Amino acid sequence: MKTKSRRAHWTAAILILGGLLALTGIVSLCLGSARIPLAKILPALAGGGNTMEHAILCDVRLPRILLGIAVGGALSLAGVILQGMFRNPLVEPYTMGISGGAALGVCLAILLRLGSSFGVWSLPLAGSIGAAATIFAVYLLSTGKRGLNIRNLLLIGIMISFICSSLITLIMAVARTEDLHGIIFWIMGSLEQPNMLLVKIAMVVSIASLGLAYLFCLELNALALGEEEASHLGISVENTKRLLFILASVMTGLSVSAAGIIGFVGLVVPHFMRLFLGSDHRILLITSWLCGGIFLVFCDALARTIISPTELPVGVVTGLLGGIIFVYVLCRNPAGEKRCSI
């Protein structure tokens, strides 16, 4: 009975979030410096490639929304995975310094002009390598003789973030003027990505990561009990951790290389999902991915319209909005603290 009602609950959550994602996407298509009414969207999308609306929708807004979904989903998913693995609600790509590492990788790739020799893959690849190197360094440094220390992990993550941002500043100081724009774009975080291929790659990798991560949902549930207990339940802890680490760095690296540093998504979205749905990763992974997409597309729509025609960097909006909503919910809900700590 309970299982049935839970299953219904979960299905409802997925359907609602899926519907919300579609709605946010459609509304976001309408919004912008040139408003396109809802009724015109379908004809414009279906119509030939010569109308102005078609060009705006297909070349500017649609890629942006798709990238928002892909990046938002990937960042939230990375957040859920890392939080589940470390049993700490404060770790996410941004606080662990992974975003910083990925940004450093991307900036180096721009500086060294790797794009001309390796093509479109160079930036995602450089981002992923940077992210993986950071995760590895953070993990290695915070795992002392007495095992993994979460407080150390967070502090080292923040320090590595600082080091990376200093190095990025150094790169900016020596960079050519024409590269500077690209670097700043990556630091601020923006969904304006002219390269449609990169958007497609981001989407495919993001969805594939969700599928792959889902294979580990039971392992993540078991890890909530601690690593030793998980191994008592027949989980090969080291293998699982290694694979999830790689997955989290690929997702973060890809997100950063496609959209720059966008903080807070991986922290706020999983928290929200836990508040409503509990800490079972079988539902948490899917809904966090969906909600991450909603959140980022929504924030981007705000960033584009709030002081139109000037655009805000989407990272500013996610940080402000995410932080405020989070504090509000935490204060309003007395059980919030307990529910959030996984």
Add this chain to the structure above:
Amino acid sequence: MLNINGLTCGYACLPCVASAKKGPSSAGNPGFVVRNINLQVANGEIIGIIGPNGSGKTTLLRAITRVLKPARGSILLEGKDIWRMKMNELARRIAVVAQSTETGFMTVEEFVLLGRIPYYGKFRFMETRNDLTIARDAMALTDSLKLKDQFMSQISGGERQLALIARALAQEPKLLLLDEPTTYLDITHQVGILDLVRRLNRNFGLTVIMVLHDLNLAGEYCHRIALLDQGEIRKFGPPEEVLDYSIIEEVYKTVVVVEKNPISKKPYVLAISEAARELSAETTRQKH
């Protein structure tokens, strides 16, 4: 059932748990916490493991659950080396009630259902009706069914221990390992938990190995007791043989008196305080 042959292991090489606590290293042989352990456990036995703090009790349990890889020796479960088994194959045979388990934010029922994880197939994510029935049965056996919708963080220590045992039972194990299951519990719950263990042993033939601090409870509930001292087995046998005052005094370096429980006829150990010792020495002197 379980054959431990010449087991020597320590924390030098940690195969699967990087965050495990560093164990006590015994003097004289650095690195190895337990040395040359031989232990034969028959089907349907309740074995108690006792010994002073740092004598390697938990380490021995960790070796049996494959958290620690033995440096020398082997552990055979039903004739099969546990390191030759798949992880989930082992988890279907051995279940553990550990000392400190993080329980996260979940209900008792969700927690107990985690015990079914070793039975999930590769691409199966949801529990079946069968899983749920087994989990419910485990909760009914441990008298925790009434707690099923409560959150793990909101139940009492005794209830928590029941939920932990229920989760272990949901694994449908042949061998149940308990690490100090009565610590922090009042006497009602101590006896309740151990009576439950005894019932499970009697009714389902479950083999049990448990680490106990309380010598009297060990004497009362275990068929055989292994006394560990500095990583080695000092004595292994029925309670009457192991709980001998000379052995206990030597291993624990404490003056004790061993009496017989008037009802169960099992040995029980009484500690003597310093003041009482002095007093008794005084009276003996005066008599002379």
